[in-house]
Amino acid sequence: MKYKTVLFDFDGTLMDTSRGILYCAKRTIEDMGFELPDDMTLRKFIGPPLKLSFVNVCGMSDEQAAKAVQHYRERYAEEGMLEADIYPGMEKLLQNLGNSGVTCAVASVKMEKIVRKTLAHFDLTGYFDAICGAPEDINIKGKEAIVKEAVSRTNSSPEDCILIGDSDYDAKGAQAAGIDFCAVLWGFGFSRMEDAAKFTCRYIADDVSLLERFLLK
Structure with missing residues (x-):
């Protein structure tokens, strides 16, 4: 791993x-x-x-x-809040990561209480050792502090962590927090390989199966 x-x-x-x-x-x-x-x-x-x-x-x-x-x-x-769908293959990936002993966490600029409620509604909470989101403060401008909080809550070392995300905010947050970053192209930020390649990425995944191969093989 x-x-x-x-x-x-x-x-x-x-x-x-x-x-x-x-x-x-x-x-x-x-x-x-x-x-x-x-x-x-x-x-x-x-x-x-x-x-x-x-x-x-x-x-x-x-x-x-x-x-x-x-x-x-x-x-x-x-x-x-509940007008959402988990991406195909993502729940299976979370299961496989957990079965392989990998610690999983969420790091989001969405309000933490909303993230928690949404994950609970879709029965996904149990896959995560930590769920970190934004506080009530509306003036948040980046993701660095949230990423650092997720690293802290999972009792992890930065060198052992990677952030998976779909946007430049994720890439910049990971870099500022001192952890690796993997870009995904199925979201709403990076739509092309070239967009993600502008940032320091350990990997760029077109789909969930390729992300799983990168993380577990």
Whole structure:
């Protein structure tokens, strides 16, 4: 085994949460009185910290974005949280990692309580030794602290860990936290091999079976 501890990003890596995220983002943008971006641009809401998306995608001020985050979170907890699917083959991968003695954890910029509720709903909690997400603070701008927290909660050494993720936020968070990174192309950040190759990746996986081969063989 290459790594003793495998950290997984949540949105776009473990689960396809696009239905709930995009629905709630659209409703929030409309309620805030801003023009809806096109569908491709709207997908930029999946992955990065939420407040940054309202600023960067919609052009909201800091104050407007803060209000939008609160509005989104309320709607998402009521209507969007469970509009998700685990990616095909992912649960089997988690089973195989656990059976091989690998410690698994989640490291996400989504609020931790939402990640926990979603995983519990889909009966996935038991695969993880730690579930680390964002605190209530809406001003989070990156993933470094969350990755470090996941390493700490699993009692792991950075050199034994790798983060699996689908975006530049994941790649930058892993690098800043001093751990290896593996990019996946089935999510919403990296759509091409060339996009992921701009970052330091130990591996770039087109599908879950290739990710499993990299991690366990």
